[in-house]
Amino acid sequence: GEDVEQSLFLSVREGDSSVINCTYTDSSSTYLYWYKQEPGAGLQLLTYIFSNMDMKQDQRLTVLLNKKDKHLSLRIADTQTGDSAIYFCAESMLRGNMLTFGGGTRLMVKP
Amino acid sequence: NAGVTQTPKFQVLKTGQSMTLQCAQDMNHEYMSWYRQDPGMGLRLIHYSVGAGITDQGEVPNGYNVSRSTTEDFPLRLLSAAPSQTSVYFCASNGGGSDTFGSGTRLTVV
Numbered sequence: 001g002e003d004v005e006q007s008l009f010l011s012v013r014e015g016d017s018s019v020i021n022c023t024y025t026d027s028s029s030t031y032l033y034w035y036k037q038e039p040g041a042g043l044q045l046l047t048y049i050f051s052n053m054d055m056k057q058d059q060r061l062t063v064l065l066n067k068k069d070k071h072l073s074l075r076i077a078d079t080q081t082g083d084s085a086i087y088f089c090a091e092s093m094l095r096g097n098m099l100t101f102g103g104g105t106r107l108m109v110k111p
Numbered sequence: 112n113a114g115v116t117q118t119p120k121f122q123v124l125k126t127g128q129s130m131t132l133q134c135a136q137d138m139n140h141e142y143m144s145w146y147r148q149d150p151g152m153g154l155r156l157i158h159y160s161v162g163a164g165i166t167d168q169g170e171v172p173n174g175y176n177v178s179r180s181t182t183e184d185f186p187l188r189l190l191s192a193a194p195s196q197t198s199v200y201f202c203a204s205n206g207g208g209s210d211t212f213g214s215g216t217r218l219t220v221v
Binding site for chain 1: 144146151152153156161169170205213215
C-alpha cells in the first residue's frame with residue numbers, strides 16, 4: 001500500500017532556512033501536498049505540486065520534487081517563530097481526494 | 112464565511128456508548144471526508160463521500176458509519192465506542208481544487 005514517511009523533528013534558528021523532507025512509495029501519486037498544523041488547530045494547506053513539476057515557489061516556500069527518487073521537500077526561507085508547527089506531507093491520485101498523509105514533522109524555531 | 116464546521120470540539124465517552132460527530136460545510140463542495148489523527152501517525156482516512164448519497168470506506172473504516180443525505184452534512188457515527196477510538200477527528204471538504212479542514216473533534220473513550 002501507499003506509504004509516506006517524514007522525519008519527526010526539525011529545529012532551526014530564526015532567520016535560517018528550514019528544509020523538511022518526505023518520501024513516498026506510490027508511483028501513481030499525482031498530487032503532493034504540504035500542510036501546516038498549529039497547536040489545537042486543523043490542517044492548513046500550504047501548497048501542492050503536480051507530479052509533472054519538479055519545483056514550485058510561493059513567497060518563502062519552495063517545494064522540490066524528485067519523482068525518480070519519490071522525494072519531496074519543503075524549504076522555508078527566513079524561518080520565523082510563527083512557522084513553528086507540525087508540517088504534513090501528503091499524496092493523492094486525484095486533486096484533494098483520498099489523501100495519504102505522512103506522520104508529520106514538528107518544526108521548532110528558536111529565537 | 113464558515114467553511115467546514117465540526118461539533119463538538121471535545122467529547123468524553125464511556126466504552127460502549129454511541130455518538131455522532133457532526134460536520135457541515137457551506138461551500139457546496141461535493142467531496143467530503145473524515146480522518147483520524149493519532150500521535151506520530153499523521154492522518155488516516157476513515158470514510159469519504161464524492162457526493163450526496165455516495166459514501167465509501169477509507170483506510171480505517173471499522174467501528175464507524177457515515178451517511179451523506181445532503182451536500183452540506185457528513186456525520187460520522189461511532190456505534191459502540193472503544194478506547195482504541197480515542198483520537199482527534201478531522202472532517203475535510205474539497206471542491207474546485209481547494210482543500211478545507213475543520214478544526215477537529217478531540218474524542219476520549221474511557
